[in-house]
Structures are given as structure tokens and as C-alpha cells.
Amino acid sequence: MSLLSPPLPLLHSFSSTVATKSTVSRISTTPSKLRFSVVNATPKNGNSGDEDPSFNPFGFVTDNPSSRSAIQLPESPAEDGNVGQMLYRTEDKGKEYGSTIKSGKLRWFVRETGSKESRRGTIVFVHGAPTQSFSYRTVMSQMSDAGFHCFAPDWIGFGFSSKPQPGYGFNYTEKEYHEAFDKLLDVLEVKSPFFLVVQGFLVGSYGLTWALKNPSKVEKIAILNSPLTVSSPVPGLFKQLRIPLFGEFTCQNAILAERFIEGGSPYVLKNEKADVYRLPYLSSGGPGFALLETAKKINFGDTLSQIVKGFSSGSWDKPTLLAWGIADKYLPQSIAEEFKKQNPQNVKLQLIEGAGHLPQEDWPEKVVAALRAFF
Secondary structure (H helix, E strand, O other), X not given: OOOOOOOOOOOOOOOOOOOOXXXXXXXXXXXXXXXXXXXOOOOOOOOOOOOOHHHOHHHOOOOOHHHHHHHOOOOOOOOOOOHHXXXXXXXXXXXXXXXXXXXXXXXXXXXXXXXXXXXOOEEEEEOOEOOOHHHHHHHHHHHHHOOOEEEEEOOOOOOOOOOOOOOOOOOOOHHHHHHHHHHHHHHHOOOOOEEEEEOOEXXXXXXXXXXXXXXXXXXXXXXXXXXXXXXXXOXXXXXXXXXXXXXXXXXXXXXXXXXXXXXXXXXXXXXXXHHHHHHHHHHOOHHHHHHHHHHHHOOHHHHHHHHHHHOOOOOOOOOEEEEEEOOOOOXXXXXXXXXXXXXXXXXXXXXEOOOOOOHHHHOHHHHHHHHHHHO
16 A cells, blocks of 8 residues: 555454454343443443543544444445445434424424324433434334324434534524524424423533523423533543534534444444434534534533523422433443432432433333333
């Protein structure tokens, strides 16, 4: 190979297997998930600091089973695993129940199940970074079967929604996210008060601060695994994104979303699911730079202080459910317990065994059961 040959980290992987019998044993398989128990492997320490090896940007070819298998060279040279081939394979995936909605100058991708005449009310599902509304597809489908009208938008800059260049109509600040969300709710004709479900980091936190500024619009709120206290750890990915130049490199890793999901979960994503989380980042550099701007603009301390103060006793009186995946590698169960202690009269904690950072992806059936009982 010539010394001038460019590296192609996203197109090839080293010759290595996804797992061996000595490292992975299958527990059970269901239509919605494939579970593994990892043994005799180097354990992750669960910390969110920069030293966490799960966020080594130079190791993304081999540190993730679903990503690795998706980009290995197949035997057939005609399917050589390049970006174009992967885009062709995935371009029509992951848009279940969705359509594009124009709101002002922005275009939102919004999933919708049920109808306006649904007898039990409207639920709006809000995702966190660096994922998308795809994570709610099973939950919202089953909730509409139970009589709810459900919406799940991709935040601006994420999934299949618009990714404006910063400085040209959208700057990825909390204020702009709140204003854009208000306009979207008007376009969707969501009647207040409605049920709100929030999960995750960055834009997930903005979903919570939006609720605090609009309590009259929220009838009940369910919070899945999200940073809720000032002691909540910040995952290494978001720290890396805030480092000059290094952040620009990190945000263009096309498999960062699936790596983040698997890094916080006891499970490995099936390839067909990983394809959907990967697709926006493969399609262009826009989603990566949107994530970069969002991570750079957020003030973690101020945002978490808003959440702690706003949801405490005497400030928040809306019924609140914490549906918490106890296998979360980013946010320990103690975060949920501490949050509940601040407002025990209005906050109910329900632990979801077997689920990690994205309970709606890891174990949607248990999330549906919790939401149906609560709403």
C-alpha cells in the first residue's frame, strides 16, 4: 500500500469475528430484541469519563459487534461494503409511521400512530441525543392500540428532520429548540394538556426544561432514563464533542449513534436496527455537525440545575413517572432515586429490569405496561 493511500476506517474492518463461544452466550431471542450475556470479557467500568475505552474514536471498527459486522467486507466483490452500498441497503429503512411536516422554515420528521379521535388522549414522545424517534416505534404503536394518539418527532438536527447549518436560521440552542417545538405542536394541532414522554441527553434535557416552562400544557409526564441531578455523569461522547478539532473528528463517525446505544445497554443491536441509527450520519455530514453544535451549546450545569429546582416539591405538582432501565451504563439507578426524593408526593419510580439507557429500545413491552398503567 502506498504511503499516500488514504485511510478508510468506515469502509473496512480487520479480520475478526463478532463473538466466540467463549465470550458470548445467547440467552433468548424475541421478535423485538436479541439478548446476550457477556462473560470472560474485559468488563466496562461503567464510568463516563474520557478514559472510557468504549468511546475511543480510533477503535470504532472493532469495538462494536453490530457495527463491525455491518462494515466487514463480504465475500462477493460486488458488495464491497463501501458507503454507497450501505446507503443503498438502508435508505428506505426506519421510517415507520412517519412523514415530513413543515413548520416555519424547518422540516420535521414526525411519526404518528392512532387518530385525533383516540379516546384516551395524546402522547408526545421526545428522544435524546444522539438517537432519533425510531427508538419509540414499538412503544407508540402499542400505545395507539391501547387507545392513545401518539406523536414522536425527530428533533431538528437529528434523524430524518432538517439539519440547518448553524448561523443560517437555527443555532441549536435551548431557546431555539423550545421555540421550534412550540411551533411544531401548533402545526400538529396537539391539544393541551397532553401526555409527555422524555428520554435521554441534550435534546432530551431540553424536553424536560420545555415542560418546566409550559406546565399548563402537560397533563402527566413520564421520564425514561435521563440526567436528572447535578451529579448525573456526562458520557465521554459528549465530552469529546466539546474538545476543539477533536469534536469535529468525532462527530463524523457514522456509527457513533449505535455505539452510544450499545454502550449504555446490556444488548447488541440487530443489524437492521443499527442500520437506521447509522443512516442519517452516513447520508451527510449535517447530522454530525448538528450534534456537535448541540453538545457545544448546552450548559450541563445550568440545565441540570433547572431540572432539579423545577421538578422539586413546591415547584412541580404534575403526576410524574420515572420508568428506569436499571442496566443503564451511563446513568445509575441512584440518579432516579435521588430525583424521586426531591418530590415524593408527585414522582413515582418504576424500575425496568433488563433494560439499559434506552428502555424503549431494549424492552418496549415493559415500557408500554408502565405507561398504560400511568396514563
